[in-house]
Amino acid sequence: MEKREKLYEGKAKILYATDDPNLIIQYFKDDATAFNAEKKGTIINKGIMNNRTSEIIFNFLENHGVPTHFVKKLNDREMLCKKVQIIPVEVITRNIVAGSLAKRLGSEEGVPLAKPVVEHCYKSDALGDPFINIYHIDAMGWATREQMATIDELSLKINALLVNYYRDINIKLVDMKLEFGVHKGQIILADEMCPDTSRLWDATTNEKMDKDRFRRDLGKIEESYAEVVRRIESRGNK
Numbered sequence: 001m002e003k004r005e006k007l008y009e010g011k012a013k014i015l016y017a018t019d020d021p022n023l024i025i026q027y028f029k030d031d032a033t034a035f036n037a038e039k040k041g042t043i044i045n046k047g048i049m050n051n052r053t054s055e056i057i058f059n060f061l062e063n064h065g066v067p068t069h070f071v072k073k074l075n076d077r078e079m080l081c082k083k084v085q086i087i088p089v090e091v092i093t094r095n096i097v098a099g100s101l102a103k104r105l106g107s108e109e110g111v112p113l114a115k116p117v118v119e120h121c122y123k124s125d126a127l128g129d130p131f132i133n134i135y136h137i138d139a140m141g142w143a144t145r146e147q148m149a150t151i152d153e154l155s156l157k158i159n160a161l162l163v164n165y166y167r168d169i170n171i172k173l174v175d176m177k178l179e180f181g182v183h184k185g186q187i188i189l190a191d192e193m194c195p196d197t198s199r200l201w202d203a204t205t206n207e208k209m210d211k212d213r214f215r216r217d218l219g220k221i222e223e224s225y226a227e228v229v230r231r232i233e234s235r236g237n238k
């Protein structure tokens with residue numbers, strides 16, 4: 001397998017073609033952005049840590065029947081993935097009120113939700129990933145209702161699996177963002193699984209162990225990401 005031309009550069013990752021039209025290489029950068037790229041910075045070794053957490057979590061999910069784009073880790077910063085056509089809908093699952101939901105509902109952060117909540121946003125940096133619903137997705141042709149039913153079902157399954165996974169390592173999974181794509185006609189989980197895209201709180205202290213440390217200038221960013229890696233490595237992918 002050979003690395004070929006750059007296909008796409010996003011805020012945290014670069015995608016490269018390979019000599020196999022069904023496979024791409026996903027490269028993890030240290031760049032960090034927040035508030036729709038108004039705030040920019042670097043988290044040292046973030047790319048290495050997010051590649052590692054994504055590898056273990058994708059393997060764990062595959063082991064529990066969730067189809068993902070992950071094929072194998074190639075090196076510290078790169079993983080080989082199935083090429084997908086990304087569905088431009090970001091799915092957010094939530095277990096505890098935080099972030100934009102706290103603002104939208106006028107609720108305090110930290111209030112547990114009686115049931116998991118699923119939200120959809122249009123994946124568009126230019127528009128700041130606006131909140132949308134199934135009618136917009138259907139009318140705009142971003143995904144069919146059938147595809148969205150599969151995506152929502154998979155999202156709730158992933159959320160339930162990961163709530164338990166993180167509970168085992170004394171972490172609360174507050175919320176996370178998921179992206180899906182189509183590969184050979186099948187909906188599979190894509191993107192990355194890491195503290196950039198999930199809110200993770202220490203279950204004993206409620207200390208934030210995710211990108212909110214960068215967004216909110218809380219310090220100890222690298223240390224928190226490293227602690228998440230350490231706990232995920234200790235839990236493994238079974």
Ligand code: C5P
Binds near residue numbers: 098099101197
């Ligand atoms: O900001 P908000 O509360 O809507 O974020 C919910 C979850 O989705 C958080 O875990 C956040 O890190 C993630 N997210 C993301 N990318 C976005 C928006 C949110 O990873 N563009």
